[in-house]
Amino acid sequence: MRIWSRLAAVVVLACDLHPGFAQGNKDEIDAHIQKAREAIAHHDLKTANDEYADALKLDPGNAEISAARGITLYALGRPAESISLLKSALAADPTSGEAETFLGLSLADLTQCKEAFPILKKKFTTQLEPKLRRLVGLSLLGCSSTTSDTDEAIDVGRQLKHLYPDDPDVLYHVAELYSALSKDTVNHLFTRHPDSFRVHELAGEALEAQNSTAQAVIEYRKALQLSPNAPHLHYRIGIILLEDKKNNQDDQALDEFKQEIKVNSGDAASEYQIGDILRTKNEWENASEHFTRALELDPVFVEAHLGLAKIDLSRHKGASAIQHLQTAIQLAPDDPRPHYSLMLAYRELGNVQQAEREMATVQDLNAKKQSEFNQSLHALLTGERKQP
């Protein structure tokens, strides 16, 4: 966080002081202050620090010079040295807002959060310059995360995200906060309820996220042993079996989705999966019933509309397919799949012009998706947002 480029503006602002100098050395002190300012303008913090140190030798009790040097030392990554200077500045002038702010930041950097927290919390709610406020907020978030007060941390994170919605540092630290909270919650669950099926459910999800699907199924089945009527577990197993084409387990997946519906009758996703498996088995009548049921449960289920359309296409009922596909397109205009099926439907009906139009749309949507990916890739590789 103490990277000069990010801190420069903050330090320039913070060090823009007008101290009252000791009368006898005024010119000499003034010269040091001026050199320090010039050094800061040239991003030369080391020289600035030296100049402030020389000025302080001439006027040791000057609160503002102490504060300026303390801030400079903080920016140099030397918070331990800055603390004493900032404290003395505050002792001499308790109203020095900058000294207090950077004292809080320095303490937080040294993980002295107990002391830092109240300062940072107070400063974060005041009208600070936005860049400084961001810095204070990130330090405050770091400190709050070390305390047991998760509400406080979440609150700070939420405010930071609101104030700086596209800031990568803010997004990173808020993500870390949520990850840490998740981990704590998991540990809490395990410690307090080791016999709960939720432990296995969570383990299954973690394993699934790591592509260890066979292990994930074992955990989901353990969860079902403990709680046979728990929802979503059969569905998760079904999806894993369905995707594991290596072992051609569609029939087993079908059983799992059927069991899911027994314990979770309103699950449109399982109804859809049953429909799709039956469709690929050519059991169109049964498949239609399940797609229809999925749509009763969730009328905006695009894939279910698509499933019904595919059955119609298999039955050479192009006109009926078109109705479903037009609904699907209304729901998801940027999804190329319904457009592709619509192309097939128009082709079936001999409407070549419409078919070609839909095919062009599929190509446009695919190209758009590819272009977006290329832009992201370019940004990732070069740091530039747009390709030349």
Add this chain to the structure above:
Amino acid sequence: MPRGSRFLLWVGIAAVLSLAVSAVRVPAITDSKRTGPNSKVPDIGYHLTDVTTKAGLKFRNYFGGETSKKYILETTGSGVAFFDYDADGWPDIFLLNGSRLDGFLPRQDATNHLFHNNRDGTFSDVTKKAGLVLEGWGQGVCIGDIDNDGYEDLFLTYWGQNVLYHNNGNGTFTDVSQKSGVAGKSRRWGTGCAFLDFDRDGRLDLFVTNYIVFDPKTAPDPGANPYCVFLGISVNCGPRGSKGEAPILYHNNGDGTFADVSERSGVSRANERYGLGVLIGDFDNDGWPDIYIANDTTPSVLFHNNQDGTFTDIALIAGCAMDENGREQAGMGVTAGDYNCDGLLDIFKTNFSDEPPNLYRNLGRNQFTDDTFFAGTAVNRKWVGWGCGFFDPDDDGWLDIFYGNGHVYPELDRAALDITFKEPRAVLRNLRNGKFEDASALAGSAVTEPSLSRGIAFGDFDNDGDVDLIINNMNGPPSLLRTDRANGNHWIKLRLIGVKSNRSGIGARVRCTTGNHSQIDEVRSGGSYLSQNDLRLHFGLGSATRVDTLEIDWPSGSVDVLKDVPSDRILSVQEGSYPSLRNEILPRKRTKQ
């Protein structure tokens, strides 16, 4: 606040939980309903036996790194051909070889090899004698008699310049690449190839697919960007993100030279694709050869022959460019066959992992439907498919499917994933109702044993009336799989010799009818994955001991019809030997649509 990434956090959570949950003593559930994938499959009537060693095929393919691969160049492997170079009626074998980024160790023999068929189940290496010693990044192979002298010539694609060998007819070959004008650029990545007579002038033209523009000096390293990461592992990059190269069509001038007609014919418009397998076939039964290209990561191409020297890509609207949801796939190998015996050539195409091979059923009128799931050919989503073919190993008169697999990332073996570098091959048995079932386990361990299959060619090397296979495995010895039939089914095989048509008979369509069962096939150069099948056509006849009719539609437009032909023999049919009245009363246009 911990500074580790979210991924590591999840790993941590999983580790904690895996320790934690192991302490929870819950009895494991055994699934009594589980059955193996082939539990319902009856005896398939044949067995595939690996006879490579016994046959004396002393060859090893070298193709980039074995335990890691830095560039995509190291992943694509080489093709193979059943190739009767001496026209003695016994298919010989030609195997392409690759190279290594860092060169070869002493005694590593990285040349291509030609093996002569000794007619006793063994082969002799005649590479040097034939003048075919050549090293490099060998890719594809196709054959055709370019000068109609009775001997098949040999074309090879390379990352580098392509090579055309003229068959001298005395067991030797002459490199005529430069003289003929088909060598191409010094650094182009040629892949698939096929001879075809696209203008039906009696001389074989040449079609070549190209992959990507590749230069190791500028190619990104593994992990360099999201195109170089697979399941979280840093791997070689591409092809996505690379510049594609257009295919090339060469017209045979009839004087030993070829003219590049890519622009004029319109095939160069497919320039943003990554071409691999190429397949020639008359898909709309209009009598003119069309061209299908399996493109990696981009939509496939179907060049419809406009009958005037030009082609139009109709794959998108024809419904054979993408999957059933309009998603482009990473096509590798491709083959054609009339698996449902409706008189139309269907297409089977292998793809990258998570994209099961496509079975495009030909509906006629230049329309296809993706029947992959309906037909049950999506037996495994995780394999990366390569060489493939429709074939009839049990001679029941219905085409089955064989395809080879093998991933492109050796690094997978160092990660604890469900995906491995080597992968099994697959046999899909035709159930005669538009569906297939996985019969791999019953076909033998030569199928189920994991390997790194790439090019696959189909042909009857022992002339015993079935169809055998040769597989060029990446970084390993080849696999010669002999089909051993255990049923009493009958068969017939045809060697077609063109007179007015090209002498190889390439492009000729044969309809074989027994009772009310009709099969079709065409003599085809190239196909599968960068490979060449036996040019002879094979038809299984089931219990029929005679063929009612064999109708041969030659590219010239002439038709020969053989009637009441006894089974279980290899026939050589010269164009015009069995002229049909159809010749006089029917136009060239094929009738069934």
